[in-house]
Amino acid sequence: MSDKRTTSSVPNHDSQDSLLNSCGIIMPISAQADPYTAEHWRSVRTALEHAIDKAKLTSKPVWDNPASETITSNIIKNIYEEPIIIGDISNHNANVMLEIGMRLSTKKPLILVKDNETDYPFDVKDITCFTYPVSLDYGKMDSFIKSLSIRLTDIIESVKNGSYTSALENINIEIASPKVKEVSEFEMISDKLSRMEDKLDSFNKIISKSDNLQQKNNSLESEINKEKLELIARSRMEMWKNLSPEELNSEKIIHEFNKYNR
Structure with a gap:
């Protein structure tokens, strides 16, 4: 100023x-x-x-x-x-x-x-x-x-002469005041318990969402592993098609065949 x-x-x-x-x-x-x-x-x-x-x-x-x-x-x-x-x-x-x-x-x-x-x-x-x-x-x-x-x-x-009036003289400003409501001890406790129940309910919903996410994650991992095994099996089958009869009858090939075709 x-x-x-x-x-x-x-x-x-x-x-x-x-x-x-x-x-x-x-x-x-x-x-x-x-x-x-x-x-x-x-x-x-x-x-x-x-x-x-x-x-x-x-x-x-x-x-x-x-x-x-x-x-x-x-x-x-x-x-x-x-x-x-x-x-x-x-x-x-x-x-x-x-x-x-x-x-x-x-x-x-x-x-x-x-x-x-x-x-x-x-x-x-x-x-x-x-x-x-x-x-x-x-x-x-x-x-x-x-x-x-x-x-x-x-x-x-x-x-x-006392006749002066300010430009703001006739402006009235009403200020709002907070209302006070009296409640009994029982009502106060009930209200607090209700608030606690609401908070617990919200917390349980969060946990439930977390569990659902974990389940979806486990399911996704299972699908990925399944597709991975199927891809390996298909690769093996393509490889076996090019083997001779003698090679197909070897113990190693038989073991691998049984492993991916159960």
Whole structure:
């Protein structure tokens, strides 16, 4: 989260008026692909600061927090504590979008802005967004600054009179909770025994399959041996056909004949 800016928090008591004196800024600051150079972002920041100044507020980028020692803690602290925040979602900067999401979770005032070349993300389509020209044309930027300043002033007044409503104010999220079923000791034991029987049945099926495979293997070996012997016998018979009568009557040939023709 090296690319961050400020946020705001909205108090809910009469003493809050004195706290509505600053406006956080969440926006990119590092150079990206053209036209989003570092100089471009500096010019956008200047425009936002002009609008904030016209609303009689002090601009406060979220990464600014002298009381904190780390950049990350600066950003998070300001995102949750600033009374109002302006977030620039131009070019859909990942860090900025993450910080915008964090700010939305606070239900505190958030104003979105973007340039006219950036598509409006579906996730925040229900939140009003002010558009400025990516070219930063002076005349159009002046109109943008005035409109943004008026919006800031309106939000300040709505917070003071208690009429401000967050974009997420009316969204209700129902969280499912696990159901608990009470069972007797007998039911619990019966259930465990049933599970054990199922496991034993599965185990027996595995053993049965193993036995069947072994039987098939033995049968296959028997068939192979039988075919092997028959092949040898046929070879012997072919050999005997070429023997003379004297050779056929020898004891060795008679023994071999009896061996393969039983």
